[in-house]
Amino acid sequence: MGKETQNMWSYAPALEGTGHLTIQKKYGLFINGEFVKPNSGKYFKSINPANEELIAEFAEANEKDVDLAVKAARTAYDKTWSKMPAKERGKYIYRIARMMQERARELAVAECLDAGKTIREARDIDVPLACNHFFYYAGWADKLNEAFPGKKPKSLGVAGQIIPWNFPILMAAWKIAPALATGNTVVLKAAETTPLTAMILAEIIQESGLPNGVVNIITGAGKTGAALVKHPDVNKIAFTGSTEVGKLIQKSIAGSGKKLTLELGGKSANIIFEDAPLDQAVEGIVNGIFFNQGHVCCAGSRLFVQESVAQKVIEKLKFRLESLIVGNPLDKNTDIGAINSKAQLETIEKYLKIGKEEGAEMFQPKCDLPKKGYYCPPTLFLDVAQSNRISQEEIFGPVLAIQTFRSIDEVIQKANNSPYGLAAGVWTDKGSRIFNLTTQLRAGVVWANTYNKFDPSSPFGGYKESGFGREGGLHGLTAYLKFD
Ligand code: NAI
Ligand code: MG
Numbered sequence: 001m002g003k004e005t006q007n008m009w010s011y012a013p014a015l016e017g018t019g020h021l022t023i024q025k026k027y028g029l030f031i032n033g034e035f036v037k038p039n040s041g042k043y044f045k046s047i048n049p050a051n052e053e054l055i056a057e058f059a060e061a062n063e064k065d066v067d068l069a070v071k072a073a074r075t076a077y078d079k080t081w082s083k084m085p086a087k088e089r090g091k092y093i094y095r096i097a098r099m100m101q102e103r104a105r106e107l108a109v110a111e112c113l114d115a116g117k118t119i120r121e122a123r124d125i126d127v128p129l130a131c132n133h134f135f136y137y138a139g140w141a142d143k144l145n146e147a148f149p150g151k152k153p154k155s156l157g158v159a160g161q162i163i164p165w166n167f168p169i170l171m172a173a174w175k176i177a178p179a180l181a182t183g184n185t186v187v188l189k190a191a192e193t194t195p196l197t198a199m200i201l202a203e204i205i206q207e208s209g210l211p212n213g214v215v216n217i218i219t220g221a222g223k224t225g226a227a228l229v230k231h232p233d234v235n236k237i238a239f240t241g242s243t244e245v246g247k248l249i250q251k252s253i254a255g256s257g258k259k260l261t262l263e264l265g266g267k268s269a270n271i272i273f274e275d276a277p278l279d280q281a282v283e284g285i286v287n288g289i290f291f292n293q294g295h296v297c298c299a300g301s302r303l304f305v306q307e308s309v310a311q312k313v314i315e316k317l318k319f320r321l322e323s324l325i326v327g328n329p330l331d332k333n334t335d336i337g338a339i340n341s342k343a344q345l346e347t348i349e350k351y352l353k354i355g356k357e358e359g360a361e362m363f364q365p366k367c368d369l370p371k372k373g374y375y376c377p378p379t380l381f382l383d384v385a386q387s388n389r390i391s392q393e394e395i396f397g398p399v400l401a402i403q404t405f406r407s408i409d410e411v412i413q414k415a416n417n418s419p420y421g422l423a424a425g426v427w428t429d430k431g432s433r434i435f436n437l438t439t440q441l442r443a444g445v446v447w448a449n450t451y452n453k454f455d456p457s458s459p460f461g462g463y464k465e466s467g468f469g470r471e472g473g474l475h476g477l478t479a480y481l482k483f484d
Contacts (some may be wrong), residue, residue, distance in 0.1 A: 011325070014332040016119045021109045023196065026057045029065055029219065030202035032072035033212030039064040044221070046195055049116035050329050050338040050373045058195045061218040066187070066227040069216040073158040073185040074233055076213030081185050082155060084211075090141030092210050093180050097134030099204045100173075104131065107197055109330075111169055114196040116338030116374070118329045121292050129454055130173035133472075136456035137177035140477060144182065147474055152484040155183030156259060157235035159480060160228040162249075163198075164241040165191035165340050166295040166396075172198050174471050175238050176215060182480040184236070185214050189228055191241075192221040193341045229253060236480065239263070240297070243394075243420075243465050261469025261479045263297065263461055265394040266422030268443065269415035270300035270451060271405075274309045276427035280449065282316045285400070288425060288451035290324060290378045293339055294348075294398040297466075298423035300451055302391055303402045304411050310404045314382065321365040321378050328370065336398055339374040348376050348397030355381045355390040360401070386414060394420070408433070412440045421463030425451040444470075 026043060028035035038059035046055045061069070081089070100107065107130075108123040117126070144153045159179045163171035172188060179186050190198035202217040218224060222245070229237055229249050236259040239249050243264040253260060270288050272281045288300030305313045329337030339345040356362055360381040369375040376397055384391045384401040391401040405411040415424060424443040426434055438446045444462040447453060454460070459475035461467060469479050 011333045015328070016109060016112070016330045016332060018109055018113070018330070021106050023056050023110070027059060027195070027199045027219070029059045029061055029069070030199070030206070030217040031065070031069045032216065033206060035202070038062065044192060046114055046193060048113050049340055050370070052372050055114050055196055058199070058219040061220040061224045063227045065218060066224065066231055069187045069218050070158060070231050070233050072213035072216050073187050076211055077157055077185040080211045081214050082183055086142040086144065086183070089180065089183065090138045092208060093134055093138035093141060093177060095208045096205060096210065097131050097138060099208055100131045100134065100201070103200065103204065104128070107169055107200060110196045110200055112329045112337070115165060115168055115194045116329055116340050117292055117295070118334045118337040119332055120334070126167055126170045129456070130170045133173040133177045133456045137181040141181040144477065144481070147477060148481070148483065153182070153481040154483070156480060156482060157184060158233060159184045159186050159236045159238060160231065160234040161186060161188040161238045162225045162228065162241065163188065163191055165194040166292070166297070168194040169197040169201065171240055172201055178471070178476045179480050180214065182477055184480050187216045187218060187228060187234070189218050189220065189225050192219070195219040226252070234258060236260070238479065246467060259479070261471070262467035263469070263471060264465060264467040265420055266297050266299065266462065266466050267302055267392065267394055267418045267420045268298050268300050268423040268425070269302045269304055269441070270425040271304045271411055271415060271427065271437070272306060272309065272313055273428040273433065274306040275429040277429070278309065278313055278316060281427040282313065282320055284425060284427065284451040285317060286320055286324070289400045290336055290398045293336055293376070295340055295396055296452065298445065298452065300425050301395060301400060303400055304405050304414060305402065307404045307406050314402065317380065318363060321380070324365065324378050326367050326369060326375055326377055336378060339376050339397065342374055344396065345374040345376060348395055348399065351390055351393070351395045351397070351399060352379060355388070358385070358388045358390060360384045360388060360390060386417060392418065408436070412437065416442050419465040422466035423447070
């Protein structure tokens with residue numbers, strides 16, 4: 001497709017090569033250091049959402065497979081990992097981090113193909129951050145007593161971890177690295193539409209010489225996840241995904257003594273005051289909701305603009321949207337790649353319809369979407385009411401609901417009027433206003449004059465229906481420890 005017709009700017013295509021990536025036709029389950037066939041005998045397909053082509057087939061783990069994985073993790077915990085000096089544990093984690101770095105390009109391309117996310121994002125954010133999580137937590141492995149002085153931190157045992165499809169390799173790193181650093185062993189279940197990078201990570205782990213069974217990686221859908229949650233010999237569940245499934249998990253383990261952390265959905269507010277640097281703010285808004293197709297739990301999906309600058313900001317935003325390139329995720333020029341799955345595209349399209357029916361004004365720039373694959377243009381909804389579903393419910397797509405405000409109290413009240421509380425962004429020149437808002441917004445993370453910035457050393461997590469527990473930083477260790 002000629003970029004000329006799609007967009008106000010024209011760029012020559014700059015496709016990332018895929019020649020260096022070898023994808024197997026079929027992947028087994030990674031249990032006890034080996035790739036094994038599933039007892040279920042069943043495999044499922046993962047496709048490339050950018051062109052609907054088959055990526056590979058992945059094993060569907062049933063209860064028996066889950067049990068084998070948990071048993072392997074238990075044996076590794078009892079016999080090897082819990083007995084190993086912490087410093088030695090740290091060395092393995094460092095080695096995994098370095099090996100991931102060596103295969104960074106491969107991981108980035110694999111993520112791009114299987115998830116539909118842009119190569120720019122996968123290469124510059126997902127993969128380096130995933131490596132950095134391993135590096136960061138490797139450093140903590142032998143310093144737990146210093147991290148929690150006088151509290152005698154102890155590992156929990158076997159951690160069952162379930163991750164979603166929006167940041168596949170990064171979520172695997174967020175889950176595995178702190179669990180290993182604290183001396184736990186792991187059974188991780190990858191998401192059904194994006195299992196590829198988890199299996200490449202399994203190859204890396206196998207090659208790293210990590211003792212067998214310390215990390216087991218299984219694939220399958222909700223049923224496999226539920227079997228892992230219910231397994232009696234799992235000590236801790238860490239889940240990232242929908243609020244709906246988070247609630248099911250909480251119910252299913254109630255009274256079992258299993259420790260739980262949940263990182264769920266969001267409907268985060270990005271708040272622009274009249275004194276903000278507006279061009280910078282517009283970039284922040286675009287980064288907050290349109291990059292990564294809005295598949296970000298902390299996406300700035302609600303925009304609140306102070307009335308005096310609302311028209312100006314909306315004009316700038318519309319102009320910026322005209323220049324966003326939607327299309328092939330492998331093209332380095334692409335800003336918005338493919339929606340992760342057909343089901344997710346249908347959800348987003350359902351909300352576009354709801355928004356229009358609710359009376360909001362919809363704006364989409366002109367763009368020719370590729371004929372094959374799942375795509376959604378960046379979308380603004382103007383004149384949105386606080387009670388509209390598009391401003392209350394998580395859409396998980398490149399869709400921004402815009403409201404205006406006059407006073408600071410009004411915007412705090414509006415921003416907090418949400419069942420979620422994961423993140424927020426505040427754009428203003430005034431430092432005291434930033435501090436005022438960070439204390440009053442009920443959100444786990446508040447970014448000031450930036451958005452969607454991550455670092456392994458800062459904790460991340462939500463309030464209310466966005467879940468509980470923190471990942472990242474020192475806080476992320478606590479989730480995998482018990483104290484005397
Ligand atoms: P989901 O919550 O069903 O999937 C997340 C993970 O949980 C996957 O690995 C899935 O296989 C597993 N899972 C599903 N049912 C399970 C169960 N009963 N027990 C244990 N594990 C289970 O999310 P889905 O259906 O892919 O997306 C639905 C909506 O959830 C999205 O539209 C979005 O709004 C939200 N979501 C939020 C994410 C976040 O990062 N907070 C990530 C993905 C989705
Ligand atoms: Mg896929």
